[in-house]
Amino acid sequence: MCGILGLLLNDPNIDCAPEICEGLSLLQHRGQDACGxxxxxxxxxxxxxxxNGMVRDIFDEKSVQKLIGGMGVGHVRYPTAGSFNNAEAQPFYVNSPYGIVFAHNGNLINTTSLLHFMDATAHRHINTSSDSELLLNIFANNLQQTGKFRINEDDIFTAIGGMMKQVKGAYACVAMLAGFGIIAFRDPNGIRPVGMASRKTATGNDYIIASESVVADASGFSEWSDVNPGEAIIITRAGVTRRQVHEPEIFAPDIFEYVYFARPDSVLDGVSVYRSRMAMGDALAVEVRRVLAQRRISVDVVIPVPDTSRVAALNLAQKLNLPYREGFIKNRYIGRTFIMPGQQMRKKNVRRKLNAMALEFADKNVLLVDDSIVRGTTSKEIIQMAKDVGAKKVIVASCAPPIRYPNVYGIDMPSRNELVAYGRHEDSIAGAIGADLVIFQTLPDLIESVRQFNTSINVFDCSVFTGEYVTGGVDESYLSHIESLRADNVRSKVAAMTGELSAQEGKGGGGAGVAVNGVNGRQTVLTSNGPSGQNGNGPDDTVGLHNSWYS
Incomplete structure (x- = not known):
């Protein structure tokens, strides 16, 4: 899961980097491994x-001042199938054709055939194991086929449409063409979110593209509009052009965005994340009341696992007429444990991140409300913390159904064997995490909690609960392959292999270099593209005359 951001200011003399940096900090929850x-x-x-690192650590005043220009692209990342290599920090760049910068959120599922195409047909070198670099080169190759000195918007739309026919998977992308403008597009199923907004200025309109609407809200942009599935948008200083470049397929946004990933103050595909989580709490309350009555268990207090589950827990407590208490105090300087690399690191950071207050747990039957239970690492540690400070019984209520299958569309739920619910029923899951009882939201209730706010969405990607993948092309051999790449023990080895090529690297022809200045691994590089390929839109159309690297 990643966060993407593109910004085009109407006045090219105003640098956009400070505002992009602020926007990325609002998307930090979507990735804490790297940013760019x-x-x-x-x-x-x-x-x-x-x-590699957090936005606040990478972008100090000095580095931001070096980022010159009125349009730009930003990215926050955590790795899924790729490694933790600094080289895989985004955005990616290719100089041919025309100079393209690219940021991607999602995951492709047909990388093997695409890598072969890149090697045998396109003759383009893929230098990392990131499918984002692969996607960029597919797009670049399609643009190359025009053979034009100067391309136009029709050429760009055609290239994106062709790319969508070649690739399978989830992708929300923002690109920047040197001296031309910024481009956004979304996969035909709309699995990953992205939208755009505008802001009026004295000289014209500024435009922003982001994974979540909260970035636009905080920066004074309005008229937020989601990029439609299979749609591409081109933004220049002359205006905005939108076009459906791929025939519509089943619109299936990932429901886990609403459960966990997105900020509550965002609106995704017309659905308020905050309202959907309120509805999840209401629906979960009904299931909790039923199960507790069946098991003849009473509950003294409802306590959320901060932060994502707070909204749902409060609604649940109100509906069940139970006291709601904040039993865990959170250290806000520790990152989200779900997206931390490695099981041991996640486990170690749970107790650094949360502290249980004995006053709220001692001699009570406690109902802990969490957004979901994935690996069970966090849940197990939190339950033990509650018991250590005197809880008599700990019942866990999950706003999501049991997660039994890997996510192949860009969320790091890698190996089935790492998922605590895989191959287990509810009582067995409770035993595995040390709970006295586990109560899960039903899938129909979860879907309705989100869909009621936008009834035009008929289908959600619920593959982590059902094992049914909306794009197709996901079979046992693929799952085994991706698990071998993603499993924690393999990823730890890959993370240690600094400077070495991974299993997918080293294929194809020659590649481009990257200059690193050696300060925290930060790359502060000035690059430029090859021969000019712009249509003259805007004041920066005299590009492509330089090929120097500056540190």
Whole structure:
């Protein structure tokens, strides 16, 4: 799961990097492994800064000042199938054709055949194991086929439409073409979120593209509009052009965005994340009342597992007429444990992140409300913490059904054997995490909790609960392959292999270099593209005259 952001300011003399940096900090919850910004300055030159780490650590005042230009692309990342290599921090860049910068949220499922195509037919080198770089090169290759000195918007739309026919999986993307503008598109199923908004200025309109609407709200943009499935948007200083470049398929946004990933103050595909989580709490209350009555168990207090489950827990407590208490105090300087790399690191950070207050647990039957139970690492530690401070019984209520299958569309739920619910029924899950009882939301209730706010969405991607993958092409051999790449023990080895190529790297022809300045692994690079390929839109159309690297 990643966060993407694109910004085009109407005044090219105002640098967009400070605002992109602020926007990325609002998307930090979507990825804490790496971040990056690339801006486009005078004569189409790209200015880059990216590295492993948090936004606040990578982008100090000095590095932001070096990012010149009125349009740019930003990205926050955590890895799924890829490694933790600094080289895989996004945005990615290719100089041919025309100079393209690219940021991607999602995951492709036909990378093997695409890598072969890149090697045997397109003759383009893929330098990392990231499918984001692969997707960029598919797009670049399609643009290359025009053979034009200057391309137009029709050429870009055609290239994206062709790319959508070639690739399978989930992708929400923002790209930047040197001296031309920014581009956004979304996979035909709309699995991953992305939208755009505008802001009026004295000289014209600024435009923003982001994974979540909260970025637009905080920056004074309005008229948020989701990118439709299979749609592409081109934004230049002359205006916005939207086009459906791929025939509509089943619209199936990932329901886990509403359960966990998105901020509660965001609106995704017309659905308020906050309202959907309120509805999840109401629906879960009904199931909790039924199960507790059946088991003849009483509950003294409802306590949320901070932070994502707070909204649902409060509604649940109100509906059940039970006291709601904050039993865990959170250290806000520790990252989200779900997206931390490695089981041991996740386990170690749970107790650093949360502290249980004995006053709220001692001699009570406690109902802990969590958004979901994935690996069970966090849940097990939290339950033990509650018992350590005197809880008599700990019942866990999950806003999501049991997660029994891997996510192949960009969320790090890797190996089935790592999922605590895989091959287990509810009582067995409770035993595995040390709970006295576990109560799960039903899938129909979860779907209705979200769908009631936008009834035009008929289907959600619920593959982590059902094992049914909306794109097709996911069979046992694929799952085994992706699990071998993603499993924690393999990923730990890959993370240690700094400077070495991974299993998918080293294929194809020659590649481009990256200059690193050696400060926290931060790349502060000034790049530029090859021969000019712009249509003259905007003041930066004299690009492509330089090929220098500056640190």
């Amino acid at each position: 910004i690339v801006t486009c300055g005078p004569k189409g030159r790209f200015f880059q800064c990216k590295a």
